[in-house]
Amino acid sequence: MSADLSPIDKAKFAAAKRATDFVEDGMRVGLGTGSTAAWLVKCLGELVREEGLKITGVPTSSRTAALARDVGIPVISLDEAKWLDLTIDGADEYDGNLNLIKGGGGALLQEKIVATASDQMVVIADVGKQVDTLGAFPLPVEVIPFGWQTTKVLVEETLIGLDVLGRTASIRMNGDHPYVTDEGNYILDLHLRRIGNPRQLSLVLNQIPGVVENGLFIDICDAVVIGYGDGRVELRNINDGTIEESQIDFLEGENLFSDLSD
Numbered sequence: 001m002s003a004d005l006s007p008i009d010k011a012k013f014a015a016a017k018r019a020t021d022f023v024e025d026g027m028r029v030g031l032g033t034g035s036t037a038a039w040l041v042k043c044l045g046e047l048v049r050e051e052g053l054k055i056t057g058v059p060t061s062s063r064t065a066a067l068a069r070d071v072g073i074p075v076i077s078l079d080e081a082k083w084l085d086l087t088i089d090g091a092d093e094y095d096g097n098l099n100l101i102k103g104g105g106g107a108l109l110q111e112k113i114v115a116t117a118s119d120q121m122v123v124i125a126d127v128g129k130q131v132d133t134l135g136a137f138p139l140p141v142e143v144i145p146f147g148w149q150t151t152k153v154l155v156e157e158t159l160i161g162l163d164v165l166g167r168t169a170s171i172r173m174n175g176d177h178p179y180v181t182d183e184g185n186y187i188l189d190l191h192l193r194r195i196g197n198p199r200q201l202s203l204v205l206n207q208i209p210g211v212v213e214n215g216l217f218i219d220i221c222d223a224v225v226i227g228y229g230d231g232r233v234e235l236r237n238i239n240d241g242t243i244e245e246s247q248i249d250f251l252e253g254e255n256l257f258s259d260l261s262d
C-alpha cells in the first residue's frame, strides 16, 4: 500500500511518525496545519485510539481541529490549555538556524501564537524545505481587510530599505475573492527571493499598521525532523547541535495510507 504514496508523502509521513516520539502521556500538544502536520495528527490519533496515549491537542486552524476530532484526539482551545508542552508543525522553509517561513497554508497567526506558547516547537518537513537563506518561498503576511491595499503599498515601500532581493506583494486569492484566514483576515505574499536579515524584517513588518503578523518564525523552533522518501529521518536539534538518524518502517503507516486527504 505504501507504494501508492508519492516519495514526498512518504517523506512527510516519515517525519511525522518520528516526531510522535516527542509526545508523552499527559502532554498538551499544539497541532500544526498543512499536509505534513495532517500526517502527524493521523499518527497521533492512531496512538490515542489503539495504544491509549493520553494527550490533549490544541489545533492551529479549523482544518486541523476538524481532523483531530475526526481521528479521536481530545481538543481544547489555547485559552483552556494556557501553556503547552510541545507544538509540532510543518514549515514552508527552514534554514540552518531553524528559522522558518510558515503560512503557506494560511494559518500562520494561530501557528505562531501556539508555538510561542509551547515549551518546545518541533518542525516536521521533507528535505525540500531546507534552504541556506530564507526567501525563495513567498513570505506570508496576515493583514486586516480594512485598508489592505494601503497596507500593501506601505509594506512594499518598507521593503525598499531592507536586505531583500524582490519587493513586491500580492494578495492571496481564493477564486475571485481574497483568501480569508480563520481570524477573518487577508494574506499578502511577499516575493522577496532572498531575506538577508529575517529578524529585522520580522520586526519591521509587524510595526506597519494593518499588519497582524508575519510568517517568519525566529528563534521559536527547537528541532526539525527531516523526512526522506525512503523512510530515513534526521532529527536536528538547534539547542545542542546534535543530529540523530533513524529509519521509519512504512508498514507502521499501512492503516493510515488509505486516506490521503489533508
Ligand SMILES: O=C(CO)[C@H](O)[C@H](O)COP(=O)(O)O
Pocket (backbone or CB within 6 Å): 032, 033, 034, 035, 036, 037, 089, 090, 091, 092, 101, 102, 103, 104, 105, 106, 107, 108, 111
Ligand atoms: O505554515 C503552514 C500552514 O500555515 C504549513 O506548515 C506549511 O505551509 C507547510 O505545509 P505542508 O506541510 O503542506 O508542506
